[in-house]
Amino acid sequence: MYAIITISIVAIIVLFFGAFGKKKMILPVIFVGLPLAFIVNLMGWNQSIHYFNEMYIDDNFTIAFNGLLLFIALLIFVFAPVYYKSVKRPLEDIYALILFSLVGGLMMTAFGNLVMLFLGIETLSLSLYLLAGSKKSDPRSNEAAMKYFLTGSFASGFLLFGIALLYGACGSFNLEDIKLYVIQNQANIPAMFSIGLLLMAVGLAFKVGAAPFHFWIPDVYEGSPTLITTYMATVGKVAAFAAFFRLINSSFGDVDFLWKTSLIVFAVATILIGNFAALYQDSVKRMMAYSGVAHAGYMLIAIIALKGNAAGVLLLYSVSYSIATITAFAVLMMVRKETGSFSIKSFNGLAKHNPTVAFAMTIAMLSLAGIPPLIGFSAKYQLFVSAIEQGQLPLVIIAIVGSMVSVYYYLRPVVAMYFTRSIESTPFEAAKLYKKQILFVALLLIILSFIPGLIINLI
Amino acid sequence: MIIALLLILPLFASIFLFTGKTVQQSKNFALLASLAVFVISLVGGYELIVAPEKALFSNVDLESILGVNLLFKIDAISIIFVILTSLLVPIIIASTDKKEHRTPHFFALIMLMQTALIGVFAASDMILFYIFWELALIPIFFITARWGGENARKISIKFLIYTVVGSFFMLIAILYLYTLTPAPHSFSFDSFYQLKLSYSQQIPLFLAFFLAFAIKIPLFPFHSWQVETYNASPVQGSMLLAGIMLKMGLYGIVRFLLPLCSDVVANGSLIFLPLILFGVIYGAVIAISQPHLKKLIAFASLSHVGIIALGLLSNSRYGIEGGILQMFSHGVNVVGFFLCYYMIVKRTKTDKISELGGIASVAPRFATIFMIIVLANVALPLTNSFVGEFLILLGLFTYNKILAIIAGLTIILVAVYMLKMYQKIMFGEKKASTENFTDLTFSEIMLFVPIIIAIFAVGIYPSFVLQLLQSVVK
Numbered sequence: 048m049y050a051i052i053t054i055s056i057v058a059i060i061v062l063f064f065g066a067f068g069k070k071k072m073i074l075p076v077i078f079v080g081l082p083l084a085f086i087v088n089l090m091g092w093n094q095s096i097h098y099f100n101e102m103y104i105d106d107n108f109t110i111a112f113n114g115l116l117l118f119i120a121l122l123i124f125v126f127a128p129v130y131y132k133s134v135k136r137p138l139e140d141i142y143a144l145i146l147f148s149l150v151g152g153l154m155m156t157a158f159g160n161l162v163m164l165f166l167g168i169e170t171l172s173l174s175l176y177l178l179a180g181s182k183k184s185d186p187r188s189n190e191a192a193m194k195y196f197l198t199g200s201f202a203s204g205f206l207l208f209g210i211a212l213l214y215g216a217c218g219s220f221n222l223e224d225i226k227l228y229v230i231q232n233q234a235n236i237p238a239m240f241s242i243g244l245l246l247m248a249v250g251l252a253f254k255v256g257a258a259p260f261h262f263w264i265p266d267v268y269e270g271s272p273t274l275i276t277t278y279m280a281t282v283g284k285v286a287a288f289a290a291f292f293r294l295i296n297s298s299f300g301d302v303d304f305l306w307k308t309s310l311i312v313f314a315v316a317t318i319l320i321g322n323f324a325a326l327y328q329d330s331v332k333r334m335m336a337y338s339g340v341a342h343a344g345y346m347l348i349a350i351i352a353l354k355g356n357a358a359g360v361l362l363l364y365s366v367s368y369s370i371a372t373i374t375a376f377a378v379l380m381m382v383r384k385e386t387g388s389f390s391i392k393s394f395n396g397l398a399k400h401n402p403t404v405a406f407a408m409t410i411a412m413l414s415l416a417g418i419p420p421l422i423g424f425s426a427k428y429q430l431f432v433s434a435i436e437q438g439q440l441p442l443v444i445i446a447i448v449g450s451m452v453s454v455y456y457y458l459r460p461v462v463a464m465y466f467t468r469s470i471e472s473t474p475f476e477a478a479k480l481y482k483k484q485i486l487f488v489a490l491l492l493i494i495l496s497f498i499p500g501l502i503i504n505l506i
Numbered sequence: 507m508i509i510a511l512l513l514i515l516p517l518f519a520s521i522f523l524f525t526g527k528t529v530q531q532s533k534n535f536a537l538l539a540s541l542a543v544f545v546i547s548l549v550g551g552y553e554l555i556v557a558p559e560k561a562l563f564s565n566v567d568l569e570s571i572l573g574v575n576l577l578f579k580i581d582a583i584s585i586i587f588v589i590l591t592s593l594l595v596p597i598i599i600a601s602t603d604k605k606e607h608r609t610p611h612f613f614a615l616i617m618l619m620q621t622a623l624i625g626v627f628a629a630s631d632m633i634l635f636y637i638f639w640e641l642a643l644i645p646i647f648f649i650t651a652r653w654g655g656e657n658a659r660k661i662s663i664k665f666l667i668y669t670v671v672g673s674f675f676m677l678i679a680i681l682y683l684y685t686l687t688p689a690p691h692s693f694s695f696d697s698f699y700q701l702k703l704s705y706s707q708q709i710p711l712f713l714a715f716f717l718a719f720a721i722k723i724p725l726f727p728f729h730s731w732q733v734e735t736y737n738a739s740p741v742q743g744s745m746l747l748a749g750i751m752l753k754m755g756l757y758g759i760v761r762f763l764l765p766l767c768s769d770v771v772a773n774g775s776l777i778f779l780p781l782i783l784f785g786v787i788y789g790a791v792i793a794i795s796q797p798h799l800k801k802l803i804a805f806a807s808l809s810h811v812g813i814i815a816l817g818l819l820s821n822s823r824y825g826i827e828g829g830i831l832q833m834f835s836h837g838v839n840v841v842g843f844f845l846c847y848y849m850i851v852k853r854t855k856t857d858k859i860s861e862l863g864g865i866a867s868v869a870p871r872f873a874t875i876f877m878i879i880v881l882a883n884v885a886l887p888l889t890n891s892f893v894g895e896f897l898i899l900l901g902l903f904t905y906n907k908i909l910a911i912i913a914g915l916t917i918i919l920v921a922v923y924m925l926k927m928y929q930k931i932m933f934g935e936k937k938a939s940t941e942n943f944t945d946l947t948f949s950e951i952m953l954f955v956p957i958i959i960a961i962f963a964v965g966i967y968p969s970f971v972l973q974l975l976q977s978v979v980k
Contacts (some may be wrong), residue, residue, distance in 0.1 A: 107539045416642065418643075431681055435685050447677055466658075497571070
């Protein structure tokens, strides 16, 4: 709760500094504010406090995921000064929007009430619509914002309609009350309830980018400024998954017959479509967008395997996916800055003059592909184990087939970097700016590879 | 303690070498580290010979941190392969020539490979096994792609995808086995061995494991990556692949297929043994007409490992013992063979058999050593292969006489292509490329010494290995 307040205050301060033209103060405020929020967030550990009539629940699940969101946001801000280096204006609007959307994300993990869920999602999404179009001179960025806004608000409509129907059936927005209703009426669930749940699932599937509601992802991810894409692909996705998990886990665990089949269909479609579509991409940014779709499919499995330690598995998977994605996008930012293109060809020969960056990209790609001993493998394997314990062997087999396919496209940038000669032989200028930060996230990824057990047993 | 040293030493050496600057220092350091590992593995081997019933054991319960249980166990079967690995890696490192422009990373990757290989043979937890199994791929992929010959890039990707697909099948099998273990579920080998699997459970398990191992070994018809990869890889990479990495697949058969799917192996052998046997003959026949020496070695290796797989799956005690022994021998022999190839290519810059000839007259020391290695490959009595192949054929004979007779044909075929090759390369007229062939230097001979010792030691006195095995093969 206090983390939300902290971040909101930081965002407002950033706006003020921008208004008074004090550009130099903005980033220091953020770099103090985010760690502060992180610490404030941790203070509620093991206390499970409820705020505002159970609108907001500060349990360990919330704190773990909010900690992750704050940490990811901090990592992304690390890249902000280098990414926006050539921009002269203070950029307070962009930074403040990122922080406000982060507030939305923090609410989504903690809701105890469907109204709060909707509020969180809208706070996150509205800021993201604007951020997607923040590169005003670029038509693709405008296109991305437009597409994202139209499809996103459509999905919000679904979500809202679902919430309304659920309210009609149960007479409450509160997750606990809905759970009580479910337990009492398990035998005869009214159609209104099931339809409401399905509509909510559709709305959330859209937000996480699960097939068949993934069509916005490639275009929006590709068109948005890369820093914002990174933010969407990590904070946006993790927050939406935490919300999805909390919704299903706290209210609908007992009526899994209502949602399980459709989620399995979503997961299978997402894994297959994401992985196979990624095979045919020439732009690495678009490939990463489809890889994000595929990973959404894997994370859906954590929701399907609800019982057991699925929350820990989801957390581990979110950590592994986010850090690796940030690393990959950071390298992409650097390559783009130097070559002006996202295509796989612009990676040619990178290893020769920028070995550190190439190493980081390799680690990120191998982790995303799930090659041991990196954290991506631990996450996948824990996920598969928890799914298989719930008797989802066919689903796991499909997921593993998806992983096999993914090895191919994740290796393409690696191969281009190490084994294809580039035309130019001078080191990238941009590498000097990005090198330290990229190395930092890559090392973080390696360190995390040794402690998946700690992460999974956290909640 | 021994296990920890065996794993940590090469790993740290590898990390250290990644920061290395000069090539010669890196090579010396890697050689020193790998020799230390060899000594440690011999100590482990000695402990097991003294008390063969026991096994070296190491269990560090870090599940709450690492997410995997660090459970290692080296028994009599494992130690053979650990020793094989630690024997061959120093030879492979030492064989690297100064002129080849290797960077320190090359040696770092080899040491990383050694860590992974020892991990595979020492692991006693299925997930740990899988992690090392996959980890071993990464260094060999980079070695082949970075330092390989023509088309190495394309071929190494094909190789990587081929084997990753295979190991994903193994992952499915592992997860399936995990669900069958009684709650709380476990990934340790012991808990798998205690399972009483029904026939219908064994069939999918067998298929998944067999596919993974057959791709790795490789067995016909999954061999298409092998010849290309050997050919494209630098010779050190080929040695790692043929000498040690293939043994991972065979080791997998011994560890999992035989104890877990014993009924399927017993009943179904007649379905897949002929297929493997076809691969054996196929490899040998193609080897006869190979114009390139390296490809000849690759096809010969395909044929030899097929025979080993036949022995292991023949469902008889002799076959299994012989197979395990032969795995060790094949590793030694094929590395020796590749070394001879390397010596020739280094001097003549060609591996076309038709362009070679008359080497024996100018290089008598090389001729002798090459002869010993060729004869070991032919499985002449007193060499290591003889014992293994004899036991394999004996085991096969008790299982099915027709198969054994056809398999026996390969002994003739091996002799044909090996001796024909030797005759063409070493005798006859000197060609332009062999005009200035110099004999082996002292340091080159030193490379062959451990191989020749291993050939004769196992060939003359195989019983100390077999005694070790008898306690484990049941």
